Structure formats: C-alpha cells, structure tokens
Amino acid sequence: MTRRNDALAWLALGVVYLVWGSTYLGIRVAVATIPPFLMTGTRWLIAGALLFTWQWCTSKERPALPARRELAELAITATLLLVLGNGLLCIAEIHVESATAALLITSTPIWMLLIDAVRARRVPRMPAVAGVMLGTIGIVMLAGKHSGHVDALFAWLIVVASLAWAAGSIYARGKDHRPTTASLEMVIGGLSCIAVGLLTGEASRLDLHAVAAASLWGMAWLITGGAMVGYSAFAYAVRRLPTATVATYAYVNPIVAVILGAAVLHERITLSVVAGGAALVASVILILWRSG
Numbered sequence: 001m002t003r004r005n006d007a008l009a010w011l012a013l014g015v016v017y018l019v020w021g022s023t024y025l026g027i028r029v030a031v032a033t034i035p036p037f038l039m040t041g042t043r044w045l046i047a048g049a050l051l052f053t054w055q056w057c058t059s060k061e062r063p064a065l066p067a068r069r070e071l072a073e074l075a076i077t078a079t080l081l082l083v084l085g086n087g088l089l090c091i092a093e094i095h096v097e098s099a100t101a102a103l104l105i106t107s108t109p110i111w112m113l114l115i116d117a118v119r120a121r122r123v124p125r126m127p128a129v130a131g132v133m134l135g136t137i138g139i140v141m142l143a144g145k146h147s148g149h150v151d152a153l154f155a156w157l158i159v160v161a162s163l164a165w166a167a168g169s170i171y172a173r174g175k176d177h178r179p180t181t182a183s184l185e186m187v188i189g190g191l192s193c194i195a196v197g198l199l200t201g202e203a204s205r206l207d208l209h210a211v212a213a214a215s216l217w218g219m220a221w222l223i224t225g226g227a228m229v230g231y232s233a234f235a236y237a238v239r240r241l242p243t244a245t246v247a248t249y250a251y252v253n254p255i256v257a258v259i260l261g262a263a264v265l266h267e268r269i270t271l272s273v274v275a276g277g278a279a280l281v282a283s284v285i286l287i288l289w290r291s292g
Contacts (some may be wrong), residue, residue, distance in 0.1 A: 004036065006240075008236070008239035008240075009236065009237050009241050010237075010241075011233075012232075012233035012234070012236045012237040012240075013227060013233070013237040013241060013245070013248075013249065015230065016230060016234050016237060016249045016253075017249055017252040017253070018228065018235050018252075018256065019225050019226065019229055019230040020230050020234075020249060020251075020253050020256075021102065021228075021231070021252065021253040021254070021255065021256020021257045021260070022165065022181060022221070022225065022257070022260055023221075023222060023225070023226040023230065024093070024098040024099070024102040024105075024253075024257040024261070025098045025218070025224060025257065025260045025261060025265065026121070026218040026221045026222045026225075026265060027090055027093045027098070027101075027218070027222065028093045028098040028101070028218075028261075028265065029039075029214050029215055029217070029265075030043075030090075030098070030099060030215045030216075030218035030219045030222060031090055031091075031093055031094050031215075031216035032094075032212065032214070032215055033210055033211045033212045034206070034211055034215050034219065035179050035197060035202035035205050035206050036087065036090035036091045036093075036094065036197075036202070037087055037193045037194070037196045037197030037200065037202055038193075038194060038197040038198075038202045038203070038206060039215075039219060040082070040087055040089060040090045040190075040193050040222075041087075041189075041190045041191070041192070041193030041194035041195075041196070041197055042190065042194065042219070043190070043219055043222045043223050043226075043227060044082055044086075044186045044189045044190030044193060044211055044227055045186070045187060045190030045191060045194065046190070046223050047183075047186050047190075047223045047224070047227030047228045048182075048183045048184065048185070048186025048187035048188075048189075048190055048227070049183075049187060050125065050223075050227050050228065050230065051182065051183035051186065052081065052180055052183035052184065052187065054102060055179055055180055055183060059179070063178065063179060063180045064178070065186065066180075067080050070080075070263070072119070073251075074181070074184050074185050075188050075192075076168075076171060076187055076223050077168050077171055077172045078185045078186075078188040078189035078192065078225065079168075079189070079192060080164050080165070080167050080168030081164070081165055081168035081169070081172075081185070081189065082185070082186070082189025082190070082192070083109040083189055083192045083193055083196060084160075084161065084165075084168075085161050085164040085165035085168060086161070086189075086193075087161075087193050087196065088157050088158070088160060088161035089101060089105070089158055089161045091154070091157065091172060092154040092158045093159030094154070095107060095151045095154040095155075095157050096151065096158060097261060097265075097267045098257055098260070098261040098265065098267065099254070099257050099258040099261035099262070099273060100142055100187055100267070100273060101158055101252055101257075102254040102256075102258065102261075103138075103142055103254045103257075103258070103273065103276065103277040104139065104142055104155060104158040104159060104162065104280075104281055105139075105161070105162050105165075105250065105253070105254075106157060106162075106163040106250045106251060106253075106254055106277075106280040106283075106284055107135055107137075107138075107139055107159055107162045107280065108165050108166045108169075108247065108250050109166075109247040109250050109284045109287050110131070110132050110135045110136075110166075110188065110283065110284075110287065111162060111163045111166035111167070112163075112166045112170060112243055112247050113128055113131075113132065113169050113171065113287050114132070115166060115167060116170065116243060119170075122127045123193070127286045127287075128286065128287045130286055131282075131283040131284065131285070131286030131287035132283065132287065133283075134279050134280075134282055134283040134286065135279065135280050135283030135284070135287070136283075137276075137279050138275075138277065138278075138279030138282075138283060139276070140235060140276075140277045141275055141276030141279065142155065142272065142273065142276035142277070142280070143273055151268040156197070169238050169243070169247075170243060171244070172235070172238055172239060173238060173239060173243060177202070177284035181235055181239075182232040182235035182236070183232075184232055184233075185235065185269060186227060186231060214233035230247075234246075234249075247284070247287075248284075250284055251280075251281045251284045251285065254280075254281065256276070258273075
C-alpha cells in the first residue's frame, strides 16, 4: 500500500467511526412508519444510483462495468452486508432501542475473529479467547434486558445480523476494489432488499399517508451520510486495512449511538445497558489487542 493510499484508508475509517454511529438512530426513526426492507432497499438503491451517476459523470474515463465473476462477488458481498446484515438490523430496530442495537452490533469483531481463526486453522490468542467469553456475557446481558419474548428474539436477531456483516467484511477482503465497487454493491443490495420486502408482503403494510416526516428525514440521512459517505468509506477501508483494524469501528459507533439515542429519542441508559455495553466494548479491545 502506498503512503497516499494508507492515509486515504485511515481517513475512510475515521469517517466510518463518526458517521455510522448515527445511523442506528436514523434506522430507528425510519422504520417507525416505513416497512424495514422496503425502507433500507430504497435507501441503498437511491444512494448507489446517485453515487454511480456521479462517478460516471465526473470520471475522466468511463468506469468499466464488472465482469461476470466480479459481478457475482459483488452480489455475494451485498447479500451478506446489506440484505442480511443491514436488513435484519432494520427489522430488529422496530422492537429494539437504537443504543442497544448499536451495542449488540459490537459483537461483529467476535465473529470476525472466529471466522478468521477457522479459515486460517489456528487457535486465537488467549486475550482474544477471553474477549470472546466477555463479549458473550455482554450479549446475554443486553439481550436479556428485554423482558418480552418477542423483543428478546429481535435482540438476538441483531447478533445474527452482526455475524452476516462479519462474514461479508471478511469475504470482501482481497477482492478487487474499483471506484464503482461500493455504488454497485449498494444498487445490487438495494434491489435485493426491495425484492425481499415485496416477497414478505411489506407493500401491503406501507401506508404513504402515515409515513412521518421524521422517518423521511431519517431515511434521507441514511441515504446520504450512512450510505453514500459511510458505506463508501467502509468499502474502501475494509479492502485496504487489516481486518482487526477496520473492526475497531465497532467500539466507537456505540458510543455515538448511545449518546444520540438518549439525547434525541430519550432512550433510558439502564444499568444492564451500561454493564453489557462495557463488557462488549472491553471484549472488542481484548480481541483486537496486538492484532494485525
């Protein structure tokens, strides 16, 4: 990696640190009156189409369209990250507070570590093992804070979403990255999410007259900040920096999300949220300690 690319990769990661922490609030507000898969599918499709159009119009040379192999890789990445990772998160945030959702997503580095260990056929270091154990405790505490069976089920759904996001992040590493990679992933993921929404009957639950202005503002932020800026930065960083380095966003985002959730939506910061969140953040630090 050249020095310039190194600096750009770190800048991209810094953007992910700051911007993605706010997206949990945006999702929570957006899905309040818009069905989740139709909301997130439209979000990714609009963001990807706008970004690709901008890239097409401003590039000195017209961006080359992906070959069949690359298109398949983009589809797999988009399915893991956007359809499963983000789509399941959107479903869960109908029932789970944004701060809790962000803290549960912190489990992503745990899955990254375990997937990397299986792929490399090596036993993780002891600090990482301790981190996994501590993180598991944090997940149980956060999921257990929901007294209702349905809400607890959706809390665990976020853990599944984090597993899908971890798998997609690792799969994307080493794959070719061109300027249009992120925008094409967004378009493919957006179309796939809309298809899932239509197949699951979300169209019948969409009442355009009942869509709140706050949901539209939340969706607008998800399109611009979360997708066009944040996802583009993530797509660049995850292909340029080590897995453990990129995974550090997972313990910065929740801090932003907890602050915004309390300030904007008046979400209560309970003892279980503080304890479970602290356990998860500490587990991520242990996992990433001395990692490459």
